[in-house]
Amino acid sequence: xxxxxxxxxxxxxxxxxxxxxxxxxxxxxxxxxxxxxxxxxxxxxxxxxxxxxxxxxxxxxxxxxxxxxxxxxxxxxxxxxxxxxxxxxxxxxxxxxxxxxxxxxxxxxxxxxxxxxxxxxxxxxxxxxxxxxxxxxxxxxxxxxxxxxxxxxxxxxxxxxxxxxxxxxxxxxxxxxxxxxxxxxxxxxxxxxxxxxxxxxxxxxxxxxxxxxxxxxxxxxxxxxxxxxxxxxxxxxxxxxxxxxxxxxxxxxxxxx
Amino acid sequence: xxxxxxxxxxxxxxxxxxxxxxxxxxxxxxxxxxxxxxxxxxxxxxxxxxxxxxxxxxxxxxxxxxxxxxxxxxxxxxxxxxxxxxxxxxxxxxxxxxxxxxxxxxxxxxxxxxxxxxxxxxxxxxxxxxxxxxxxxx
Numbered sequence: 001x002x003x004x005x006x007x008x009x010x011x012x013x014x015x016x017x018x019x020x021x022x023x024x025x026x027x028x029x030x031x032x033x034x035x036x037x038x039x040x041x042x043x044x045x046x047x048x049x050x051x052x053x054x055x056x057x058x059x060x061x062x063x064x065x066x067x068x069x070x071x072x073x074x075x076x077x078x079x080x081x082x083x084x085x086x087x088x089x090x091x092x093x094x095x096x097x098x099x100x101x102x103x104x105x106x107x108x109x110x111x112x113x114x115x116x117x118x119x120x121x122x123x124x125x126x127x128x129x130x131x132x133x134x135x136x137x138x139x140x141x142x143x144x145x146x147x148x149x150x151x152x153x154x155x156x157x158x159x160x161x162x163x164x165x166x167x168x169x170x171x172x173x174x175x176x177x178x179x180x181x182x183x184x185x186x187x188x189x190x191x192x193x194x195x196x197x198x199x200x201x202x203x204x205x206x207x208x209x210x211x212x213x214x215x216x217x218x219x220x221x222x223x224x225x226x227x228x229x230x231x232x233x234x235x236x237x238x239x240x241x242x243x244x245x246x247x248x249x250x251x252x253x254x255x256x257x
Numbered sequence: 258x259x260x261x262x263x264x265x266x267x268x269x270x271x272x273x274x275x276x277x278x279x280x281x282x283x284x285x286x287x288x289x290x291x292x293x294x295x296x297x298x299x300x301x302x303x304x305x306x307x308x309x310x311x312x313x314x315x316x317x318x319x320x321x322x323x324x325x326x327x328x329x330x331x332x333x334x335x336x337x338x339x340x341x342x343x344x345x346x347x348x349x350x351x352x353x354x355x356x357x358x359x360x361x362x363x364x365x366x367x368x369x370x371x372x373x374x375x376x377x378x379x380x381x382x383x384x385x386x387x388x389x390x391x392x393x394x395x
Contacts, residue, residue, distance in 0.1 A: 074385070140336065147333045148383060182353050182390035185383040203338050 045141040047197055048224035048252040049211070050231045050240065051115060055218035058090050058113040065115055066090070068213030069195070074186040076176035085167040085187075087195040088117040088210050096243060096255075114255065115219070117210070118165040118195040119243060120144045122250025126157035126166065135192075141223075142252065143197045153190040162244050163251075166194045197221075224252065299372035304359035311342050311355070325352065325380075352384045362386045 003011070056062075069075065069088045078084050094101055094110035101110065124144045127137050134150035135157055137143070158166045172189045180186070184200065187193050198208035206212065211221045222231030234240070235254060242251040265271070289295075310317050312324060328350040331337045340348045348355050360366065362381070370378055 138336065145333070149329060149333065180385050180390040182357075182385040182387040183351075185353075185385060188379075188382040199336065200338075203336070 045223050046225040046252070047120065047141050047143055047202070048222065048231055048254065049117075049197075049208075050220045050222075050234045050254045050256060052218045052220070052234070052256040053093075053112070053114055054256065055216045056115060056214075057216060057218070058115060062215070063090070064213045064215060065210035065219065068209040071179065072181060072198070072201075072209040073184050074173070074177055074181050075193075076173040076186075077178075078171075078176055083170045085169065085173060085193060086165075087167075087193070088115055090114065091116045097241065099244070099246065100241065115210070116163065116165075116243075117253060118144060118197075119163055119249065119251030119253045120197055121252065123248060125160040125162070125249060129156040129160045131156065138199075141202075143199055144194075145199065146192075146194060146196055148185070148187055148191050148193065151191040153192065155192060157192055162247055162249065166192050168192050299368040301368055302361055302364035304361075304365075307359045309344075310359075311340065311346075311348050313343070325356075328352075352380060353387055357387055362388065 066088050070077070073087060075087050076085055090113035092110060093112045093114050096114045096116055120143055122142070124135075124137055126135055127144060130136070131154060132150045132152055134147050134152070136145055136147075138145050153168065155168055158164075158168060169187050169189050169191055173186050174180075177186065198206075201208060207221045211219045220231045220234055222229035224232060224235075226232065231254075234256060238256045240254040240256050242254055245251065317324070328340065331340075332350050338350055340350045342348060363386075366378075
């Protein structure tokens with residue numbers, strides 16, 4: 001039997017289609033079987049925080065959240081503002097929500113201190129610019145993580161973050177730590193750091209250190225993909241604002257006003 | 258043509274050359290003797306609280322760096338924090354929390370590393386030696 005070139009191409013094409021079709025079917029079958037075996041629909045976790053500004057007592061000098069975070073993560077204290085390292089800190093309301101200001105200086109709330117931290121954005125600009133993948137968004141729970149082993153200290157992320165949530169270690173942080181927590185590493189000179197929503201605590205089923213330390217439960221942490229969680233209930237019942245949402249970053253720290 | 262002398266006229270050069278050669282080739286011996294170094298291995302203080310490590314001794318001797326690097330990647334990048342050893346024991350993957358719970362950094366890690374001439378181990382720029390933490394006060 002003699003095949004023409006046209007017939008040969010037709011036959012081999014049909015064979016290829018057959019083989020790939022079979023593989024595709026098997027893969028689909030496997031996927032559905034796996035889903036059935038796990039037995040439950042797994043909600044993608046989406047960590048977020050709700051801060052009740054009315055409950056927060058920072059205007060009365062309370063800094064328990066900041067102290068707890070600094071102690072837990074070996075965050076150094078610098079007198080020189082140029083060297084400052086901040087994970088969670090206070091900012092006046094007018095600086096936290098500049099776009100919400102009326103411009104009238106008598107605004108009673110403009111100087112009220114508000115706790116600010118990394119917003120663990122849905123669309124984090126810091127992640128987009130990091131050249132080494134030292135910061136990335138965890139697909140499992142939405143935390144914007146830091147890998148200090150990989151950070152080369154280029155500070156692109158600091159330029160990209162519209163919230164100023166990142167700090168650079170200009171000097172060795174160990175020289176400015178009075179107490180060392182051996183369970184958490186310090187950072188070293190030349191790397192950038194920020195709040196990580198305490199994944200080391202979340203792994204043990206504990207809330208972030210700041211949330212736990214707040215005497216008035218002004219900070220509520222939860223899985224925003226779960227409509228039954230307290231953070232979601234608060235967001236559903238009260239008026240909440242996020243910082244600089246017009247930038248499209250999708251912050252996951254909400255403020256109840 | 259020069260007349261050959263029976264009494265080796267270049268004796269001074271030959272002997273001093275030989276002495277120089279001997280001195281140079283045996284220099285490591287003199288150097289070590291004067292620096293009081295011995296061929297004995299590092300004086301390691303082994304843990305007393307535990308009898309076995311997270312992996313067999315032979316593996317730990319040659320490949321502890323690999324293990325630590327994989328722990329690092331698992332914890333930081335993958336978010337997995339526990340390590341199941343071959344004997345079924347489960348450990349928390351933590352340099353300060355697990356390794357240094359048994360080992361003494363100065364008398365184990367540092368002594369062997371300095372004996373082997375490994376000058377740059379950057380783990381400790383960030384990871385905290387619990388002994389150091391005890392010394393720090395609030």
